[in-house]
Amino acid sequence: MSSFPRVVVYGASGHALACRDMLENGFAPHRVCEVIAYMKDGAEEGASVDGLPLISFEDWQARYAREIPCIVSIAAPTPRKRLVQKVVDAGGFFIPFYDRPEVAFRKVKVGEGSGIALPVFIGQNSRIGAHVLVSPMCSIGHDVTIGDYCSLAPSVTISGNVVVKEGVFLGAGSVVVNGKADKPLIIGEGCNISAGAVVTKSVPDGETMIGNPAITLDEFSRTRRYLRDVVPEEDEE
Numbered sequence: 001m002s003s004f005p006r007v008v009v010y011g012a013s014g015h016a017l018a019c020r021d022m023l024e025n026g027f028a029p030h031r032v033c034e035v036i037a038y039m040k041d042g043a044e045e046g047a048s049v050d051g052l053p054l055i056s057f058e059d060w061q062a063r064y065a066r067e068i069p070c071i072v073s074i075a076a077p078t079p080r081k082r083l084v085q086k087v088v089d090a091g092g093f094f095i096p097f098y099d100r101p102e103v104a105f106r107k108v109k110v111g112e113g114s115g116i117a118l119p120v121f122i123g124q125n126s127r128i129g130a131h132v133l134v135s136p137m138c139s140i141g142h143d144v145t146i147g148d149y150c151s152l153a154p155s156v157t158i159s160g161n162v163v164v165k166e167g168v169f170l171g172a173g174s175v176v177v178n179g180k181a182d183k184p185l186i187i188g189e190g191c192n193i194s195a196g197a198v199v200t201k202s203v204p205d206g207e208t209m210i211g212n213p214a215i216t217l218d219e220f221s222r223t224r225r226y227l228r229d230v231v232p233e234e235d236e237e
């Protein structure tokens with residue numbers, strides 16, 4: 001009998017398989033759980049993936065919902081939030097995997113249903129919300145709050161004193177800097193930070209930010225149209 005909890009991964013894509021690795025081998029200096037099955041809506045009876053059973057939502061509900069916690073592995077925040085609610089409505093539950101004294105970063109709190117891959121750095125006094133997925137090679141500074149349902153793609157770097165609100169997607173290699181102790185930088189709810197963007201100022205809810213320094217996708221598109229359509233005509237004069 002293993003000493004770590006068993007868990008069912010909701011999802012069966014490549015990202016779900018990476019989630020299994022992140023949970024079984026990541027963050028804490030030991031395995032944090034044992035994945036016993038993947039779950040996918042409409043899965044056929046007897047199916048398997050990654051050497052484990054692939055079960056349908058109905059099968060999971062009948063066999064495991066009240067006994068075995070779940071993690072939702074979907075990368076995008078909005079569908080992940082919807083599936084978390086679906087699991088709860090069906091009688092399922094989630095647990096925190098990392099809030100134990102032996103975890104790697106002692107003054108860090110991590111909410112239920114979240115997965116954190118190695119290698120990672122998380123500074124002191126930072127809080128990772130519930131149902132957050134942190135991909136490998138991320139660096140999260142001190143005094144950072146990551147809201148529920150956020151996704152951090154690989155190689156995200158966040159400086160100290162930053163608040164990332166609920167449901168934000170941080171694209172691969174994006175950087176958030178300039179948070180200050182007396183004025184934390186805030187990334188608004190539901191924002192989409194593009195791959196490689198460098199965010200240097202607070203961002204209102206729902207924006208997509210792109211480039212270095214990051215600007216809104218609308219501004220970015222307007223600038224590109226200007227450079228493509230207007231500047232060449234001026235050059236001709």
Ligand SMILES: CC(C)(COP(=O)(O)OP(=O)(O)OC[C@H]1O[C@@H](n2cnc3c(N)ncnc32)[C@H](O)[C@@H]1OP(=O)(O)O)[C@@H](O)C(=O)NCCC(=O)NCCS
Pocket residue numbers: 153154170171172173192193194195196197208210211
């Ligand atoms: C910025 C983003 C949201 C835009 O998506 P989109 O609206 O579908 O945009 P498109 O792919 O149609 O690209 C539009 C233009 O912007 C450019 N572009 C796309 N993403 C860009 C980025 N991150 N930085 C700079 N330019 C970018 C494209 O080259 C394209 O240029 P073109 O018009 O000259 O061909 C998306 O590209 C992105 O960065 N998503 C994050 C992806 C990620 O990190 N996933 C995790 C992987 S592990």
